[in-house]
Amino acid sequence: MKTNKGAKEIFLDAGIYSGEAVKLAAFVFSDKADIRIVPGKNVFKISVRAENAERAAGEFLNEVLNQQCRIDLAKKNSKIAGIIVTKALLSAAGEK
Amino acid sequence: MAQKQAAKNNKSQLLLPQALWQKIGANYLLTNDSGHYAWLKEKDFALVTAGKMAEKDPLFAELAAKGFIRNRLDFNDLAAKWKKKNAYLYYGPGLHILVMTLRCGNKCLYCQSAAAGLGAKHTDMPLAVARKSVDLAFNSPNPGITIEFQGGEPLLNWEVLKNTVLYARKKARIAGKDLKLALVSNFSLMTVEKAEFLLKQEVSICTSLDGPKALHDKNRVSSSGSSYDDTIKWIKFFQARHDKQVPEYRVFKPSALLTVSRYSLSGHKEIIDEYVGMGLEDIFIRPLAPIGYAWRLWDKIGYDAKDFSIFYLKSLDYILKLNQRGVVIREKMASMMLDKIVNFRDPGYLDARCPCGAAIGQLAYNYNGDIYTCDEGRMVGWEGNDLFRIGNVFTDSYKKVMNSATTKVCVVSSNLEAQPVCARCAYKPYCGVCPVYNYETQGSLWGNMPANDRCGLFKGIFKALFMLLKNPEKAAILKKWVAK
Ligand code: SF4
Ligand code: SF4
Numbered sequence: 185m186k187t188n189k190g191a192k193e194i195f196l197d198a199g200i201y202s203g204e205a206v207k208l209a210a211f212v213f214s215d216k217a218d219i220r221i222v223p224g225k226n227v228f229k230i231s232v233r234a235e236n237a238e239r240a241a242g243e244f245l246n247e248v249l250n251q252q253c254r255i256d257l258a259k260k261n262s263k264i265a266g267i268i269v270t271k272a273l274l275s276a277a278g279e280k
Numbered sequence: 281m282a283q284k285q286a287a288k289n290n291k292s293q294l295l296l297p298q299a300l301w302q303k304i305g306a307n308y309l310l311t312n313d314s315g316h317y318a319w320l321k322e323k324d325f326a327l328v329t330a331g332k333m334a335e336k337d338p339l340f341a342e343l344a345a346k347g348f349i350r351n352r353l354d355f356n357d358l359a360a361k362w363k364k365k366n367a368y369l370y371y372g373p374g375l376h377i378l379v380m381t382l383r384c385g386n387k388c389l390y391c392q393s394a395a396a397g398l399g400a401k402h403t404d405m406p407l408a409v410a411r412k413s414v415d416l417a418f419n420s421p422n423p424g425i426t427i428e429f430q431g432g433e434p435l436l437n438w439e440v441l442k443n444t445v446l447y448a449r450k451k452a453r454i455a456g457k458d459l460k461l462a463l464v465s466n467f468s469l470m471t472v473e474k475a476e477f478l479l480k481q482e483v484s485i486c487t488s489l490d491g492p493k494a495l496h497d498k499n500r501v502s503s504s505g506s507s508y509d510d511t512i513k514w515i516k517f518f519q520a521r522h523d524k525q526v527p528e529y530r531v532f533k534p535s536a537l538l539t540v541s542r543y544s545l546s547g548h549k550e551i552i553d554e555y556v557g558m559g560l561e562d563i564f565i566r567p568l569a570p571i572g573y574a575w576r577l578w579d580k581i582g583y584d585a586k587d588f589s590i591f592y593l594k595s596l597d598y599i600l601k602l603n604q605r606g607v608v609i610r611e612k613m614a615s616m617m618l619d620k621i622v623n624f625r626d627p628g629y630l631d632a633r634c635p636c637g638a639a640i641g642q643l644a645y646n647y648n649g650d651i652y653t654c655d656e657g658r659m660v661g662w663e664g665n666d667l668f669r670i671g672n673v674f675t676d677s678y679k680k681v682m683n684s685a686t687t688k689v690c691v692v693s694s695n696l697e698a699q700p701v702c703a704r705c706a707y708k709p710y711c712g713v714c715p716v717y718n719y720e721t722q723g724s725l726w727g728n729m730p731a732n733d734r735c736g737l738f739k740g741i742f743k744a745l746f747m748l749l750k751n752p753e754k755a756a757i758l759k760k761w762v763a764k
Contacts, residue, residue: 213723215723216723247728257703268697269635272640273691
């Protein structure tokens with residue numbers, strides 16, 4: 185992590201984190217910090233601007249990890265997850 | 281070669297991937313989706329995961345019977361247990377909360393900003409809205425419907441409430457549905473005449489009791505004297521009527537809800553003793569959630585998850601000590617978790633299910649006919665964010681409400697199979713996440729479990745319950761809580 189005045193710069197390995205995870209995390213953080221994402225070669229350069237940029241950047245990294253795990257899990261568990269959701273929604277709508 | 285083959289066969293006995301586990305102290309807790317659990321010593325856990333447990337080992341039979349050995353699965357039994365525990369997946373919303381008014385005479389610490397003053401009559405639910413809400417509730421395919429009258433203080437809108445009770449009873453007779461009616465009231469406006477009507481209509485009565493007089497009155501500030509005095513007077517009245525019973529109708533035991541504020545944390549014994557003294561047999565120790573208006577007051581009344589966990593565990597311990605002395609009192613959250621763990625049963629706890637009860641388990645109808653996923657979703661709406669509003673009784677059909685984007689996203693986001701940490705958590709078969717809580721505290725419906733206080737609290741409760749179940753004497757007491 186490289187510190188800028190009032191902001192924190194983070195570099196994320198694009199081989200581990202997808203653009204989708206980074207963007208979803210940025211969305212979750214939209215009312216907590218200003219997030220700027222610059223995609224580079226195999227890397228995302230991210231600038232986190234907030235009152236406490238150090239802390240916000242750390243939390244943002246946690247959220248990127250959370251989103252990436254969710255995306256990876258969705259690939260693995262989509263069948264069972266889909267069955268549960270479909271069953272719950274159809275039953276509630278009265279369409280057994 | 282033959283040996284290699286045998287090893288390969290053993291490996292196929294492996295519990296993976298159908299088991300979830302958690303190391304607690306020196307042992308491993310194993311669970312699976314059907315709801316079975318088993319404790320393993322470290323060496324046995326190593327044997328099982330390496331596929332080296334001998335079939336003659338007594339533990340092997342236990343694990344096989346519980347569905348932890350892959351080539352010994354009794355699919356019919358496991359599926360039946362799963363279905364029983366997840367019975368809610370087969371019905372629509374059973375709980376329908378009608379907010380009869382936002383007015384209230386009390387100024388409780390946790391909802392000062394939510395309750396409207398006594399003059400705000402425009403926040404009373406009109407009869408037309410109440411009837412439309414009941415009509416919509418009866419469109420649920422659920423054969424059992426519970427209508428809960430809430431507020432503000434619902435007795436402030438008595439005529440509409442009374443009419444709605446009669447209307448709902450009539451609808452139930454025509455529809456052939458099992459209807460339960462419930463009232464949540466602070467009793468400040470209760471009269472014998474109102475009580476008689478409610479009793480005859482088999483309306484169950486629930487109030488708030490925060491503990492002894494000083495604590496209750498501090499939390500629940502009444503403009504007309506002591507809110508505690510009203511509460512106690514009417515709990516005693518309804519208790520007496522329950523004990524007497526009459527042949528014409530059933531009289532339910534009154535119940536009370538505890539709200540734990542910062543001021544409660546030092547008084548677990550006094551609070552529980554108060555419940556016991558009132559003849560109440562259940563106490564629901566729930567944390568205050570920083571949702572909606574409570575969030576704004578958090579600095580004054582809130583506490584961190586760790587403090588609540590300590591309070592909860594001390595309370596549980598004290599309740600068990602009372603039970604050992606023959607006193608009947610149960611903790612409600614633990615009872616509901618235990619019902620799943622011990623009986624493979626769905627206790628109807630909408631906040632710890634997969635997916636959670638938002639819209640598909642309950643609906644909250646605001647005084648103006650707006651429909652929310654749940655009362656917690658309505659609280660967020662009160663703060664000006666209508667994310668959890670899923671329709672209005674005048675403009676939207678039941679089907680439209682169930683098909684709304686918000687309903688779907690709540691179902692998807694509270695599905696533990698799609699939650700990274702939950703999907704591998706040993707407590708998953710009994711747990712549930714809350715999209716409203718996640719949204720309010722972490723900024724997204726999915727939340728982020730490693731940093732989620734609600735998850736931390738549930739982990740603490742599950743760990744305590746499983747540890748207690750290891751102790752034969754305590755397990756016998758806990759099993760009695762859910763033996764019905
Ligand atoms: S969103 Fe939360 S409060 Fe609402 S039903 Fe689900 S778990 Fe309960
Ligand atoms: S919310 Fe927490 S305790 Fe519950 S299943 Fe998820 S990770 Fe486990």
